[in-house]
Amino acid sequence: MMEKETVAGGKPTRPKKKFDRHRADAIQAYSFLAPAFLVILVFFIAAFVFALYMSFNKVNMYNNQYTFRGLQNYAEIFKDNIALTALKNTSLFSLVVVPCQTVLALIIAYALSSKGIRFKKLFRLIYFLPTLTSSAALTLIFMFIFNVNGPVNGFLTGAGWLTKPINFLQEPQYALKVIMVMNIWSTVPNFMTVYLASLVDLPDSLYEAAEMDGANAWQKLRSITIPYLRPITTYVLLMGIIGTFQMFDQAYIFSNGSGGPDNSTLTVALMVYQYAFGQMNTMGYACALALFLAVVIYVVARLAEKLNGGNGLANN
């Protein structure tokens, strides 16, 4: 078929063959992509479109009743003080956790990649362990560590820094902070590995040249390592922002799903869950909240990317 057409077009033989090969390549490529695309189509695109549809409706999933209500679900988010509290908690969480985890991951990776450190592999293994722990188990362990009679309070009172133990789990001003510590602790190793993978490729000659010029460790980190890792930092920031804005499991376990004490651990994702799977037919509102969260994540992620100076590649 194709051959005839191209011949009819009066084109020489060579480009024709090339064209055929292109086509065959494309077909092959698409057929390799097809399974993944199918999965994405069903589980991401279709789900997203359906969520979008539901967000404009009042939904009763049981008898398939959808009542169109326009933008009302979205308008309610801005009238809803609880949603704003949830957004505030989530933003604060992200604002504290993302910079901490990025900086810590970078420093640990830098330390572990530098020469002259012994037992590197052992350290890498130890540092990576938190990531392997399931976050549900982790939450319970942290709840034990931070309880009124737990090790943290024991240490603080024992050292004389506190006269009375702090009820970390039930005081609203501490509850979210405990989750922050937990989240930083468990995500740093993951990002550290990402940084380490890139640092392996960093040519030693750059450091050697800097040393000849008399640069110390801090100057080397600032002027060589950090700029070199900029594209990776963008990735780490994006992943961090997305992960923290979607934080759900730790808050859920911590507060038994209530977001308490006093809404202090209520995150947007937890609120979405409460509205989607409570005893109410509020799936529509839950979808609106979820999409609102997606927009917020997108905007914040773009901002962070800009602040970090693009994807880094253009600048190098």
Place this chain on the structure above:
Amino acid sequence: MKLGKKLMAVATIALAGLTMAACGGGNTASSSGSGSYKGQNLKIGVWIGSDQEKQGMNDLIKGFEKKTGARVTEKVYTDFNTQIQADLAGHKAPDVWYMDSAMYPFFQKQGVLQPLDSKTVKTSNFYPALIKAFSTNGKVYGAPKDTSTLALYVNNDMLKKTNTNINDVPKTYEDMIKWLPSFQAKLDTAYGKGKVHAMAYNQDMARNLYIMERNGGQPITKSGKANLASDQVVKNLDLYKQLVATGAAVTPKEIGQGDNGTAFGAGKVAMMEEGNWTYPVQKKQYKTNFTVLPMLSWEGKQGGMIFTVGWGEYAQSKVKPLANEWIKYVSSVATMKKYIETTGTLPSRPDVATDAKLDDNASLKVHLDANKYSTVWQAGTTLTTINTSYQNFVGKGLTGKTPLKSALESADKQANAAIDKAK
């Protein structure tokens, strides 16, 4: 390929049949009894809380398959209330499923439950309070499977170590609040300060509802709105505030324990109010040495909670006669007796309780007797939402950081905002 598989299956069955015929001779009973439901499949939706429950459920399934010749497919839910909703929305729910008394009004309202006729559920067989928990407008939508009640568990070893007689443990909340500080002091001397707390309590409507409803208290209005900050409810909840003020009562979470049973089993609390599900666990797993006492009375009246789970039938089930058969089977005296003896739960039928001689076990008798004075965990379709909000805010009211009333007002506001959104 498919044909090959089918052929293989046929061949396997034929071979199995031959073997059985050859070995068994006249043994027909083992291959699917009456057979009127042969070839049908019943899907059941359950959750499993312990090895004993798993064993009990396996026995039920095997017995039913043998009796009817039908096949039973079991779907075990891990997060029941979320997953069943997804199944119902997808119109793929099991034919019969477990439903908690607190969730029943919600399911009923959604129209996903099949009313059960008097042949399937003979109401006079069950404890009236349990049947009432699964009835709406004179129709029964669920068959109570078992029941659990609360009782006061006391650790004997701790009493002994503090030279306290079991008879010294107060029988009313009024006395308990007066007695707790002295008992706590003894525990502190015996075990070291902060090591063992006298009593566990819970910030959960599932445990506090009967206190909230005392003297006409109405935590939820007739129209389903949160009404926690109403005068009588606030007055009632002050009981827990007094309990916390003794410094001897803690929530399991405060001391880093998952729940009452874990805290009690781990020896972190000397007393707890807990359901009979903890009884076999304390005995077998923790090997705690304990006594079970009736719930404390307050203002001259005893109270507690009843938790019951029933079998509901899916309104869109394609095998309703078989589903009815299942409900009849699991509710029969012999089956239920075997089930409760395996799982350590309490039966939903008084005749089974007599048959199983539960009265002979002093501890279980305390739990059985609690059926008489306790409140069923159920209050309309907004209960879960209100309870979530209650758990969110009640803490700061009970610890005295803010007045109880204002904490409960915040809870009301948040719950009602959510309830209004569903309108």
